[in-house]
Amino acid sequence: MVEEEFGIVFVILVTIILVLEMVIGLIANLAVLIISRDNNKKHLTRGNSFNLNLHVVDSIICVTIAPLTLAYVVSTRFQTPLFCYVFEGSVSFTSTASSLTLFFICLDRYYAVMAPTEPHIISTRSHVFIFLIWIFATISFCSPFFGLKLEIFNSFNQANNSFFTCGEIIWRMEPHYIYEVIYVVTFVMTAFAMLMFYLSMSRVTRRRVAIKDALVKASLSFGVKMPPPKDTERKTLKLSSAIVLAFWIFWGPHLIVSIVAMIVWDSLALDVARILCLLFALMTTIIHPLLYAFMRQRFRQSFRRRWMQRETATVGCAAYDGKIATIEVRAPNNYA
Numbered sequence: 001m002v003e004e005e006f007g008i009v010f011v012i013l014v015t016i017i018l019v020l021e022m023v024i025g026l027i028a029n030l031a032v033l034i035i036s037r038d039n040n041k042k043h044l045t046r047g048n049s050f051n052l053n054l055h056v057v058d059s060i061i062c063v064t065i066a067p068l069t070l071a072y073v074v075s076t077r078f079q080t081p082l083f084c085y086v087f088e089g090s091v092s093f094t095s096t097a098s099s100l101t102l103f104f105i106c107l108d109r110y111y112a113v114m115a116p117t118e119p120h121i122i123s124t125r126s127h128v129f130i131f132l133i134w135i136f137a138t139i140s141f142c143s144p145f146f147g148l149k150l151e152i153f154n155s156f157n158q159a160n161n162s163f164f165t166c167g168e169i170i171w172r173m174e175p176h177y178i179y180e181v182i183y184v185v186t187f188v189m190t191a192f193a194m195l196m197f198y199l200s201m202s203r204v205t206r207r208r209v210a211i212k213d214a215l216v217k218a219s220l221s222f223g224v225k226m227p228p229p230k231d232t233e234r235k236t237l238k239l240s241s242a243i244v245l246a247f248w249i250f251w252g253p254h255l256i257v258s259i260v261a262m263i264v265w266d267s268l269a270l271d272v273a274r275i276l277c278l279l280f281a282l283m284t285t286i287i288h289p290l291l292y293a294f295m296r297q298r299f300r301q302s303f304r305r306r307w308m309q310r311e312t313a314t315v316g317c318a319a320y321d322g323k324i325a326t327i328e329v330r331a332p333n334n335y336a
Helices: 008-040 048-063 065-074 081-114 126-145 150-158 166-172 178-221 232-263 268-282 284-294 297-308
Strands: 312-320 323-330
Touching: 008 048, 008 065, 008 268, 008 284, 048 065, 048 081, 048 126, 048 284, 065 081, 065 268, 081 126, 081 166, 081 178, 081 232, 126 178, 178 232, 232 268, 232 284, 268 284
Parallel strands: none
Antiparallel strands: 312 323
8 A cells, every 4th residue: 555645736725725714703703702792781682692602613613613623634544543533523523513503693693583573482592502502413423433343443543554545444434424314414404404504585575575675666656755764674684695696606615525425435536526625615714703793884884993993092101210101081971
């Protein structure tokens, strides 16, 4: 068996992309969490808990999956069994948590559009569903270890495992790829539900917008001026469509490669495809803050107030008798 390693160009490109995803994704999601925490002291919007949970998941991805992927690519394809199982378990953990959180976000938006004036259990008991999300994600993390044979596991650790990749090691453990089955089922369920919710919301939103436009035209014909209908529902529909497309586009290739890895023996080409698809999926750590936070006017205003404005600013310091005195200048009330 010839040992095949990643090419140097591939390693450099993956390293650059992973570092950018880690830094930008972590900063963006932490900024959203900080701003949202400040806003929650004043008001709590529907579905906000699930949105915050998604940013928590993305932050965890930036500090777990991205560094593990970087270590896997930079070091060698031929890792120890413990590293392989922790790596695969972490991918299963975060992907499951992200998929289920997106599922409940879409479900919450569905009820908000279909019955906007009626409270529903998804929003009123959101903390319960978030707890269930993390319970199921923890089970997904442990799923690679289900059915693990310790004697085979120890034999790989004691022997020279430089000829076996992570895929080959897990293949030799029976039953293998249980975690992939959980991930595939969760993805398909979430994708199907998101599509059904979006189609239902699209029909209802278009019908309501058509009724409002007809009322405005009818009022004009009778000489009565009515305020134009707000474009909130159209924006909600566009945001929902962006959520569905982002989930399909960024996680779809990883799903396909995961299915292929369940039936095909591990190889360098399959490993490269898996890493590239994982890199593509990790871009959601940057896309989600843009979709769920920075595209909202209220959040942008809060962000500018939080980071651009200061009631007091430290402009200098002076030493007097060995002590440092700080000079503060207060900005006027209309400071912008």
